[in-house]
Amino acid sequence: MAERSFKKEVQQLRIGAGAEFRGEGILAVTKGLLQSGVAYVAGYQGSPISHLMDVLADAQDILEELGVHFEASASEAAAAASLAASVMYPIRGAVTWKSTVGTNVASDALANLASGGVTGGALVIVGEDYGEGSSIMQERTHAFAMKSQIWLLDPRPNLESMVKAVEDGFQLSEASNTPVILQLRIRGCHVHGRFTAKDNRRPAVSLKDALENPARDVDRIVLPPASFLHEQEKIKTRWPAAVKFIKEKKLNEFFAGEVADLGLILQGGLYNGVMRALQLLGLADHFGNSRIPLYVMNVTYPVIDDEINDFCRDKKAVLLLEEGQPNYLEQNLNTILRHAGIATVLSGKDLLPVAGEYTTAAMRDGLQSFFARHRPDVLPKIDAMPEPPPPQMEISQVARPVKEQAITFQRHAKELADIVPPRPAGFCTGCPERPIFSALTLAQETLGEHHIACDIGCHLFSILPPFNLGATTMGYGLGASSTAAFNTPSSKRPISFMGDGGFWHNGLASGIGNAVFNKHDGVIVIVDNFYSAATGGQDVLSSRAENARRSTNNPIENAVRGVGVKWIRTIDHTYDVGKMRATIEEALTTPESGPKVIIAQSECMLNKQRRVRPLFNKAVKEGKRMVKERFGVDPDVCTGDHACIRLSGCPSLTVKESADPLREDPIAHVDNSCVGCGHCGEVSHAAVLCPSFYRADIVHNPSRWDQFKARMRTRVIGFLQGRRAAHLRQYSL
Numbered sequence: 088m089a090e091r092s093f094k095k096e097v098q099q100l101r102i103g104a105g106a107e108f109r110g111e112g113i114l115a116v117t118k119g120l121l122q123s124g125v126a127y128v129a130g131y132q133g134s135p136i137s138h139l140m141d142v143l144a145d146a147q148d149i150l151e152e153l154g155v156h157f158e159a160s161a162s163e164a165a166a167a168a169s170l171a172a173s174v175m176y177p178i179r180g181a182v183t184w185k186s187t188v189g190t191n192v193a194s195d196a197l198a199n200l201a202s203g204g205v206t207g208g209a210l211v212i213v214g215e216d217y218g219e220g221s222s223i224m225q226e227r228t229h230a231f232a233m234k235s236q237i238w239l240l241d242p243r244p245n246l247e248s249m250v251k252a253v254e255d256g257f258q259l260s261e262a263s264n265t266p267v268i269l270q271l272r273i274r275g276c277h278v279h280g281r282f283t284a285k286d287n288r289r290p291a292v293s294l295k296d297a298l299e300n301p302a303r304d305v306d307r308i309v310l311p312p313a314s315f316l317h318e319q320e321k322i323k324t325r326w327p328a329a330v331k332f333i334k335e336k337k338l339n340e341f342f343a344g345e346v347a348d349l350g351l352i353l354q355g356g357l358y359n360g361v362m363r364a365l366q367l368l369g370l371a372d373h374f375g376n377s378r379i380p381l382y383v384m385n386v387t388y389p390v391i392d393d394e395i396n397d398f399c400r401d402k403k404a405v406l407l408l409e410e411g412q413p414n415y416l417e418q419n420l421n422t423i424l425r426h427a428g429i430a431t432v433l434s435g436k437d438l439l440p441v442a443g444e445y446t447t448a449a450m451r452d453g454l455q456s457f458f459a460r461h462r463p464d465v466l467p468k469i470d471a472m473p474e475p476p477p478p479q480m481e482i483s484q485v486a487r488p489v490k491e492q493a494i495t496f497q498r499h500a501k502e503l504a505d506i507v508p509p510r511p512a513g514f515c516t517g518c519p520e521r522p523i524f525s526a527l528t529l530a531q532e533t534l535g536e537h538h539i540a541c542d543i544g545c546h547l548f549s550i551l552p553p554f555n556l557g558a559t560t561m562g563y564g565l566g567a568s569s570t571a572a573f574n575t576p577s578s579k580r581p582i583s584f585m586g587d588g589g590f591w592h593n594g595l596a597s598g599i600g601n602a603v604f605n606k607h608d609g610v611i612v613i614v615d616n617f618y619s620a621a622t623g624g625q626d627v628l629s630s631r632a633e634n635a636r637r638s639t640n641n642p643i644e645n646a647v648r649g650v651g652v653k654w655i656r657t658i659d660h661t662y663d664v665g666k667m668r669a670t671i672e673e674a675l676t677t678p679e680s681g682p683k684v685i686i687a688q689s690e691c692m693l694n695k696q697r698r699v700r701p702l703f704n705k706a707v708k709e710g711k712r713m714v715k716e717r718f719g720v721d722p723d724v725c726t727g728d729h730a731c732i733r734l735s736g737c738p739s740l741t742v743k744e745s746a747d748p749l750r751e752d753p754i755a756h757v758d759n760s761c762v763g764c765g766h767c768g769e770v771s772h773a774a775v776l777c778p779s780f781y782r783a784d785i786v787h788n789p790s791r792w793d794q795f796k797a798r799m800r801t802r803v804i805g806f807l808q809g810r811r812a813a814h815l816r817q818y819s820l
Contacts, residue, residue: 093138097146100287108246108284113138113276115246116212117146118284119253123208126178126290127156129166131192131592133185134222135276136214137623140183144625147636153289159625159637162592167193170200170266173207174307176297178290179257183212185622187226188543188563192593194231200266201235202317203307204325207292208257209266211237215356217411218444220273225442227411228270232388236321238267238329239388243340243358244275247282252385255338263329265321270387272356326389333386339394342381346370346465349458350398351377352420353408355385357445361408364451368458369467378465387416392423399424399431404461406454407435410445432461513548516739517696517762519661519689520546520614524554525734525766526667527582534675537579542566542594544586544621545691546614553736557584564593567602567611567682574607580675580683581609587643588619591627595646602682603651610674610683615643616691624694631690647684654683661689662765692762707787715785716763720755724779727752731780735766755779 099108100118108118116139120128128150132140143150143157150157160166166182173180184193190213200209213228232239238259242252249271256267306313333339340355353361361381365371370378382398384390399405409416417435424431438460439445439453458466514521523546531537541547541557542565550557561569566589570581585594590613602611617632619625626632630639644657654677656670667687674683706713722745732740732755739761742753765782786793 093142093145097142097149100146100149102284104284104286106284107281109281110246110279111138111276112244112246112249112271112278112280114142115250115280115282116253116271117142119250120181121149121153121155121287122250122285123254123257124179124288124290125155125181125210125257126207126292126294127158127169127172127180128182129158129160129169129180130183130212131160131163131166131185131189132619132622132625133189134214134216134220134622135273136183136185136212136271137625138276139212139214140625141623144636153287154293155290156294163189163192164196167196167200167211170196170205170209170211172294172297173205173209174200174203175302175304176207176292177261178207178292178294178297179210180207181210181212183214185214186216186223187228187231188216188223189213190228190231192563197231197237197266198235199309201237201321202309202314204264204317204320205260205266206264206304206307208260210253210256210260211266211268213268213270214276215270215272217272218446225411227415228268229387229411229415230413232268233415236265236326237388238263238265238386240267240269240338240385241355241387242269242275242385243355243383244272244278245359246278246280248355248385249275250282255336258336259329259332259338262332263325265325265329270356274359275356278359329389330391333389333391334393338386339391340381340383340385341398342377342383344378344380346379346462347401348403349462349465350380350382350402350405351408351454352382352384352395352398352405354387354410354416355383357408357410357450358383360445360447360450361454363447364454367447367451368455370454370458370465384416390416390419390423392427395420395423396427396429399429399433402431404432404434404457406438406457407433408439408445408450408453409435412436412442414441434460513551513738514545514736515693516737516760517692517764517766518545519616519692519764520549520687521736522661522664522766523612523614523667523687524549524556526664527556527671528554528734529664529668530671530675534672535579537675538570538573538581540566540569540581540583542569542583542585542589544589544614545616546584546586549584553733562593564589564591564595565597567594567598567607567609570609571601571605571607573609574605582612582675583609584612584614586619586621587613587615587617587627587629588621590615590643590646591629595650599647599652599682599684600650606680607682608680610671610685612671612685612687613643613647615686615688616694617688618691618694620691620694624691624697643686647686652682652684654679654681655686656684657686657688659688661687664766692764696762710788712790712793713787715787716765717757717761717783717785718763718765719757719781719783721779721781722746722754725754726779727754729755731755737766 096110096114099110100121128143130140163184166184170180170182172178215228216223240252240256242248252269256269260267362371362375365377407417407420414436421433434457438456440449539557541550541560543563547560559569564585566583566585570583573581585598617630619627626634626637626639628641629643632639644655647655658667658670661667670685674685703713739758741756741758743756745754
């Protein structure tokens with residue numbers, strides 16, 4: 088069950104030539120694939136391209152009508168290896184995954200693919216998870232493209248440009264016998280817009296045709312001596328073919344401007360932000376017309392020397408906007424200009440941030456510095472900083488030069504930064520993984536602190552308060568492998584974590600199998616929440632859901648036993664903190680050698696709510712009696728110790744002022760976001776904290792018996808509250 092359904096939106100994929108397509112960027116890319124005659128698509132989900140996988144899954148009927156095979160791969164390596172279908176056959180194929188982390192996993196297959204080359208078009212759609220909102224280390228895809236000589240597209244973030252880039256990518260791949268990477272930034276994936284559609288195309292050569300007519304070209308197989316010739320072929324044949332295609336098809340774009348002696352060179356993905364920055368400086372209008380000439384690199388590798396020289400030759404200075412580091416493009420462009428003897432001043436990271444995302448504010452400041460250095464006369468003159476307009480004024484009343492708006496915007500942004508508190512990532516309300524770390528915290532209070540290795544997934548939030556657990560994270564499914572070096576005699580065993588998504592992605596062989604083979608005497612906790620929750624809630628092999636197109640309900644325990652683990656404990660209700668704590672303590676103290684595996688199972692609360700809430704609301708509307716559980720804290724019993732919050736960390740568990748005049752400390756409080764998981768009460772019980780937690784049942788469409796009980800309870804409670812209030816008044820006098 089993915090976090091978002093596209094069942095309704097995917098029907099737009101059926102529209103034909105001349106019709107207007109409206110929607111999200113990721114949906115438009117899918118339409119581009121179908122218009123290009125793609126024969127197969129594979130991939131592994133992850134931000135920001137998770138929705139591409141979800142769209143393809145929801146569009147399965149449409150894909151089958153066109154003869155397109157779609158496969159949710161076990162990992163990025165499996166996805167990349169599927170492009171082997173385009174090596175010997177003129178079949179168009181596409182794969183997708185999340186940024187550099189996915190490319191790293193797929194690097195073996197990609198390197199082989201790039202070495203031997205392809206016959207059919209091979210497109211790798213990479214969700215460039217860089218900058219604001221990123222969940223990974225800050226690295227660029229550009230380095231891998233350069234290393235393996237895979238051409239890299241970075242289109243302008245509008246639907247028309249991105250769909251064209253899909254079509255151009257396949258053609259460029261076929262023209263140069265080289266795989267092509269299409270880089271989609273976070274904002275590009277989720278931008279909304281429109282474009283004029285074309286008819287969907289069935290694959291010119293189907294997978295069935297290829298199977299029935301096998302082909303073999305030994306020169307495309309990466310074995311000596313052919314592999315030694317591949318490097319020469321890349322430079323002498325494929326590169327010139329790619330350059331010729333890029334120039335003839337005008338994949339890069341030139342935009343004229345009246346300030347002819349200056350220019351901007353930018354990655355295509357930065358175009359929208361650059362235009363906004365120019366607008367704020369009064370150097371572009373709201374229709375996208377720039378006063379400064381632009382060279383937009385929709386292809387960032389290979390760089391086209393002739394186009395760079397032609398753009399820079401008659402200019403005294405050019406600013407390159409290249410996001411991230413190292414400054415690959417800046418080094419490349421400097422070399423091109425110097426070899427051509429062109430004296431144009433090339434600025435880049437001397438005026439712009441060396442690292443980090445190029446936000447509109449960052450680019451505006453860099454552009455302003457560039458113009459102030461070379462043509463200060465093009466900048467509007469502002470004598471004084473204007474006051475912000477009163478909130479009740481109409482928009483027409485507050486119109487002022489764009490430069491003044493920029494100054495006001497900058498000041499307001501600073502004020503907001505001082506007021507709005509940071510929001511660190513954390514577990515969702517009711518998350519079944521939180522009680523696992525509550526239990527581990529309690530176990531360490533008894534047995535002392537242990538070395539803990541984390542893994543990619545929701546459980547990685549355990550490194551943050553209130554748990555503050557974990558020392559390393561090395562990659563998806565590599566939690567157990569991260570403790571391999573600690574396989575040494577000690578009074579304390581290392582502990583490692585991985586999720587069910589990471590287990591099936593990489594952890595079974597690299598973690599569990601490796602631990603068995605090397606007789607690793609550590610504790611491995613596999614967090615099984617029934618989905619690949621961290622990537623959007625997609626099904627995995629061990630998911631409990633019935634999936635008509637995938638094989639699910641394959642228990643993790645069977646796989647773990649299959650590779651030789653002897654000590655296994657399965658907890659089927661992680662909210663039982665006491666049982667979870669006892670199992671962890673047993674694993675850390677048992678005299679049995681070899682890996683100890685704990686499989687902690689409970690359904691992801693987000694997916695559970697997506698599944699249960701519609702059914703619950705439907706039943707309530709139909710008049711059925713439905714009960715919703717909520718937990719609370721008795722204000723008369725709570726002492727204000729707040730140990731429950733420190734050991735739980737649930738967002739629904741907070742504090743409020745005590746109504747008792749004799750108590751100065753705030754008391755614990757459960758707000759309305761509670762989903763009734765019971766974790767806070769379980770923590771209190773397991774830690775022997777206090778009896779202040781209670782469960783309340785909210786009854787919808789109550790029966791007559793429910794109403795009678797409620798009336799009786801209200802009377803009894805009212806009587807007791809009145810008596811208590813009288814006692815308090817007596818003592819206050």
